[in-house]
Structure formats: C-alpha cells, structure tokens
Amino acid sequence: MVTDRSERIHVFTRALTGHAAGSDATEENTTRPMQAKIQVKGMNFYYGSSRALESIDIDFPEHRITAIIGPSGCGKSTLLRTLNRMSDLVPNTRIEGHIWLDGEDLTAPSIDVVDVRRRVGMVFQRPNPFPKSIYDNVVFGPRLLGITRRGELDALVEKSLRGAALWDEVKDKLHESGLALSGGQQQRLCIARAIAVEPEVILMDEPASALDPIATFKIEELMRNLRQSYTIIIVTHNMQQAARVSDYTAFMSWQAFAGFSYDAQTAENQAASVKLPKTQAGRIIEFGPTKDIFTNPVEKETEDYITGRFG
Amino acid sequence: MTALTSPLRLRGVNYRRRKLTNAVMLTLTGVATLLAVFPLIWIIAYVAMEGGRFLSVDFFTQLPTPVGVPGGGVANAIVGSAIVVGLACAIAIPLSLVAAFYVSDHPDAPLGVAVRFGTDVLSGVPSIVMGIIAYTVIVLTQKHFSALAGGFALAIIMTPIVLRTTEEMLRLVPRNLREGALALGAPEWKTAVQVLLPAALNGVVTGIMLGIARVAGEAAPMIFTAFGNPFFSTDPNQPIATLPHTIYIYAISPYKDWHDKAWTTALVLIAFVLGLNVLARGLTAWRTRQLSGR
Numbered sequence: 346m347v348t349d350r351s352e353r354i355h356v357f358t359r360a361l362t363g364h365a366a367g368s369d370a371t372e373e374n375t376t377r378p379m380q381a382k383i384q385v386k387g388m389n390f391y392y393g394s395s396r397a398l399e400s401i402d403i404d405f406p407e408h409r410i411t412a413i414i415g416p417s418g419c420g421k422s423t424l425l426r427t428l429n430r431m432s433d434l435v436p437n438t439r440i441e442g443h444i445w446l447d448g449e450d451l452t453a454p455s456i457d458v459v460d461v462r463r464r465v466g467m468v469f470q471r472p473n474p475f476p477k478s479i480y481d482n483v484v485f486g487p488r489l490l491g492i493t494r495r496g497e498l499d500a501l502v503e504k505s506l507r508g509a510a511l512w513d514e515v516k517d518k519l520h521e522s523g524l525a526l527s528g529g530q531q532q533r534l535c536i537a538r539a540i541a542v543e544p545e546v547i548l549m550d551e552p553a554s555a556l557d558p559i560a561t562f563k564i565e566e567l568m569r570n571l572r573q574s575y576t577i578i579i580v581t582h583n584m585q586q587a588a589r590v591s592d593y594t595a596f597m598s599w600q601a602f603a604g605f606s607y608d609a610q611t612a613e614n615q616a617a618s619v620k621l622p623k624t625q626a627g628r629i630i631e632f633g634p635t636k637d638i639f640t641n642p643v644e645k646e647t648e649d650y651i652t653g654r655f656g
Numbered sequence: 657m658t659a660l661t662s663p664l665r666l667r668g669v670n671y672r673r674r675k676l677t678n679a680v681m682l683t684l685t686g687v688a689t690l691l692a693v694f695p696l697i698w699i700i701a702y703v704a705m706e707g708g709r710f711l712s713v714d715f716f717t718q719l720p721t722p723v724g725v726p727g728g729g730v731a732n733a734i735v736g737s738a739i740v741v742g743l744a745c746a747i748a749i750p751l752s753l754v755a756a757f758y759v760s761d762h763p764d765a766p767l768g769v770a771v772r773f774g775t776d777v778l779s780g781v782p783s784i785v786m787g788i789i790a791y792t793v794i795v796l797t798q799k800h801f802s803a804l805a806g807g808f809a810l811a812i813i814m815t816p817i818v819l820r821t822t823e824e825m826l827r828l829v830p831r832n833l834r835e836g837a838l839a840l841g842a843p844e845w846k847t848a849v850q851v852l853l854p855a856a857l858n859g860v861v862t863g864i865m866l867g868i869a870r871v872a873g874e875a876a877p878m879i880f881t882a883f884g885n886p887f888f889s890t891d892p893n894q895p896i897a898t899l900p901h902t903i904y905i906y907a908i909s910p911y912k913d914w915h916d917k918a919w920t921t922a923l924v925l926i927a928f929v930l931g932l933n934v935l936a937r938g939l940t941a942w943r944t945r946q947l948s949g950r
Contacts, residue, residue, distance in 0.1 A: 431839060463841035473836040476855045476947050486840040522947045535836070542840060
C-alpha cells in the first residue's frame with residue numbers, strides 16, 4: 346500500500362505540473378497555474394458508529410472537472426456531500442479530519458454551514474426545481490443573499506440561464522412554472538439556480554442519470570463550459586461519462602459500509618436508511634488525470650472496475 | 657393465431673363463470689358506492705326541501721323575530737359564525753402550521769412523538785368537552801360569555817385536524833426539494849416557508865378547509881361559550897349568535913315557525929360549508945394547473 350500511495354501521489358504530481366493534464370484540456374487551462382480548490386486530508390466519516398469513509402486524502406484541482414467513480418455504496422455521494430456539509434442533514438453523523446476550501450477548514454465547529462453551501466453549490470441526481478416559476482427558481486439563491494432590485498435580479502436570471510444554456514429555450518416563458526419543463530431542461534434550470542449565487546465549486550451528484558442521451562449530452566457540454574469559471578466535482582455511475590467529461594478521476598472502492606446509502610435513498614426509498622451487509626468503509630483507491638486512470642491505472646482494482654471485471 | 661388455441665380452449669371451461677363473477681362484483685361495488693353517497697344526497701335534498709321554502713333575502717339580512725312574528729332572519733348568526741370561526745382560524749392555523757413543521761421535521765424526537773400522540777387523542781375528544789374547557793379557562797375568568805371563548809373552543813377542535821393534515825402533506829414533499837433549498841444556502845425556516853409550504857399548499861389548504869367545515873357546524877361548545885345572542889353583535893368580547901347554536905335553539909323550541917327557521921338555518925350552514933369546500937378545491941385545482949404548466 347505504501348508504494349502504491351507514493352506512486353499515486355507521483356501520478357498526481359505529474360498532473361499538477363501539467364504534463365498529463367488530458368488531451369482535451371483547453372489552452373487556457375494548461376497555461377493557468379493549477380492549484381487545489383478543495384483539499385481533503387485524513388477525513389473519516391461516520392454514520393452512527395459505522396465508518397462510511399476512511400482516510401480520505403484528495404485534492405480537487407481548481408477550474409477542473411473531477412469525477413468520482415466507483416460502485417454503489419462505496420461512499421461517493423457521502424464524500425461529495427461532506428464537501429458542502431449536506432452530510433449534516435443525516436442525523437448522528439460525524440466527520441474527522443480536514444476539508445480545506447481555499448485554506449478554510451469546512452469541518453471546523455465554528456464554520457457556518459449556510460455560508461459553506463453558498464460557496465459550494467450542488468446539483469442533484471433528480472432535477473428538483475421548486476414549485477415556482479422559472480424566474481423565481483433562479484432568483485431563489487440571490488434573494489437569500491439580499492438582492493431585491495428588480496433590474497439586478499433580471500440581469501442575474503438572464504446571465505444564469507445563459508450560463509446553463511437554457512436562456513434561448515425559456516426566455517419567453519420565464520414566469521411559467523419550472524415544473525412544466527422537460528427533465529433535461531429542469532436539470533439545466535437547477536444548474537442555473539446553482540450558478541446564480543456564483544459559487545466557487547459546484548458538486549454534481551449523478552446529474553444526468555435520470556436524463557435521456559440527448560439531455561445528457563447537453564449537460565456534459567454545459568459542464569465543459571462551466572469549467573472556465575467553476576471547480577466541478579461530479580459523482581457518476583457512467584464511466585463513459587467520466588471519461589468524456591472529466592479532467593481528473595478518483596476511483597473509490599466498493600467495500601460497502603453498514604449504514605446509510607444515498608444510492609438506496611434515491612431509489613424512491615426516502616424513509617429509512619438501508620443496512621448494507623459489508624462493514625468496510627469507502628476509500629479512495631486511485632486518483633489522477635482521467636486519461637491515466639482510464640488507460641493506465643496503477644491499481645489492479647481500478648483496472649478491474651474500469652474494464653468491467655469487477656466483483 | 658396458433659398460440660391462442662390454448663387460452664381459447666380454456667375459455668370454454670371458465671369463461672362463463674368469470675364473466676358472471678365479474679358482473680356480480682361490479683354490481684355489488686356499484687350498489688355499495690350508491691349507498692355511501694345516498695345519505696349525503698338525501699340530507700342535502702331534504703334540508704333544501706324543508707328549509708328552502710322560507711329562504712329569502714330577508715333571512716340573510718334581518719335579525720330574528722319573536723315567536724309568531726313572520727319574517728326575520730339570522731343575519732346575526734351568519735356574522736357571528738364568521739367571527740367565531742375566524743377567531744378559531746386565527747388561533748389554530750398559525751399554531752398548527754408551526755407545530756406541523758416541527759413534527760414533520762422531527763418525527764422521531766420525543767416532542768414530535770408526543771405532539772402526534774397528543775393530537776390524535778385530542779381529535780377523539782368530544783367537542784362538548786372543549787366547550788367546558790373554554791368555559792373554565794375563559795368564561796369563568798372573564799365572568800361572562802364571549803365570542804372569544806367560542807373561538808378558543810373551536811380552535812382546540814380545529815388544531816389537531818389542521819396539524820395532522822399539514823404534517824402528512826409536508827412529509828409527502830420530496831426530500832430533494834428541501835435539500836435543493838438547503839444546498840443554495842437557505843436557512844431551515846426559509847426552506848420551510850418558501851419551498852416546503854408552497855409545495856404542500858394544496859394539502860394544507862384542504863386540511864384547513866376540513867378543519868373549518870368541522871368546527872363551523874359545532875353547536876355543543878357554543879352553549880357554554882358564545883352562548884347565543886338575539887341581537888346583532890360583532891364584539892368578540894360579548895356573547896354572539898352562531899348558526900349551529902341558532903339551529904339548536906330553534907329546533908328545541910316548541911314553536912312551528914321556529915322549527916321552519918331551524919331548517920332554513922341548517923340549509924344556510926350546509927351551503928356555507930359546501931361552498932367553502934368547492935371554492936378551496938377550485939383554487940387548488942387552478943393552482944395545480946398553473947404549476948404543472950398545463
């Protein structure tokens with residue numbers, strides 16, 4: 346394990362110095378000095394007494410798309426939700442270790458979770474527009490920040506909807522219900538809603554898994570554009586999607602933990618947490634540039650998963 | 657077509673019996689449905705027939721007349737009922753909504769369990785007991801009957817109904833809607849007021865309407881609280897007439913013309929409650945259409 350880890354760090358260092366940053370990296374991206382936006386160090390996460398995440402060390406690079414892949418129950422969503430403290434919503438949870446957002450420790454007791462969530466936005470698996478008009482969906486966040494001037498809000502709506510590549514489709518019906526849109530449009534509305542508060546990081550929890558291929562394509566295209574302005578972290582079950590869209594990929598191991606599973610939660614079962622049989626916590630097996638992870642993984646487990654020989 | 661031969665052969669054996677069973681069951685369910693709706697139609701039709709004969713504009717605008725004097729109306733009771741029910745709403749609705757948010761958010765917390773158990777017990781308590789409570793708490797302290805005491809008694813009856821319906825409706829709001837708001841940095845209370853409540857509004861309105869319909873027809877608690885008043889009053893601190901109490905007074909009287917007025921008052925009360933229900937359903941249906949964009 347020790348050698349593996351040093352190698353992994355080596356892989357990542359290579360990435361940081363810009364050597365293997367992936368062939369699809371734009372010129373602007375390769376010239377900009379790369380630094381970690383979110384640094385996770387020695388993080389453990391518990392649901393009650395069972396450990397869901399174990400010794401998570403990962404640096405999410407700024408203005409890049411990082412994909413987290415791995416089988417159901419490995420703690421991908423749990424990791425994602427610790428990054429904006431949405432993990433607090435499940436009772437009896439505990440975080441150990443550190444998560445630094447630009448050097449500010451998100452796990453510190455003094456931190457204001459409301460503030461964290463304004464800086465780290467989130468897009469969910471199933472589109473969840475509020476039962477309000479398209480306009481009111483987008484200005485929900487800005488209004489929370491105290492923006493009330495009509496002109497300012499109008500400008501924000503146009504900017505955010507353009508940013509989410511939805512403006513042209515909805516500009517004539519801004520005051521119609523957000524629920525009247527198609528699934529793919531709803532998800533882009535949720536992205537517009539998230540970027541309306543100009544967060545620094547956007548977390549996406551399987552944002553396209555409930556969408557058809559065309560809508561998925563639009564979301565992926567949108568993500569590549571958003572990368573210019575935001576740091577994006579995406580959890581996905583779709584390895585092609587990770588390969589297509591991300592600059593970096595983290596592979597997490599399958600060993601499920603006994604306790605809560607967001608995967609089970611999202612599968613209509615909103616009521617109770619689901620007990621899973623395995624007891625080992627989720628770990629990051631390998632992290633590096635997407636190209637390396639998919640073409641030349643260091644770990645056998647990664648290779649098995651990617652090539653479908655998993656389990 | 658050959659694939660069908662097997663089921664077709666079976667058809668000869670069971671087909672007749674299945675068809676017969678189907679016809680019998682369909683008839684039974686149809687009859688049961690008719691039986692269930694019949695009392696409603698019958699009551700409305702009977703009250704409309706008995707009470708409709710004396711219905712006039714005066715009935716809504718005039719005060720009661722003494723026995724034997726023709727004409728007159730129940731204007732005081734109509735206004736009185738509106739005031740007492742309004743007072744009940746003013747107390748019960750805010751209280752129920754706030755409590756429902758807490759209970760739906762903390763269903764397993766000791767207080768949440770206690771509130772749910774408490775409201776279930778409360779909704780089973782006979783309404784006359786609420787009247788006695790209001791009598792003890794307000795009438796005996798103030799040393800006189802009042803509309804306020806009536807509103808208080810009705811509020812106790814209304815609270816469990818509105819609280820439980822609202823709580824159920826809030827729990828039906830998809831979890832990811834709440835998460836969506838929180839992920840935008842919304843504090844819990846703003847999430848509740850701006851996202852959860854609008855999403856559950858149809859159900860909440862239905863709950864409030866059920867509550868109003870229930871308490872608007874309560875006569876028993878009024879005997880100890882609002883007490884009735886043959887004169888026109890809008891003072892919440894004075895005794896006041898209400899429709900159900902007026903029906904009671906007229907109905908137990910030995911006079912034929914008061915009996916007729918009891919029927920007419922009953923018709924007004926039923927029309928009021930039904931009208932409110934239809935209005936609420938219309939509003940929620942309209943709102944649903946607006947939201948779904950169709």
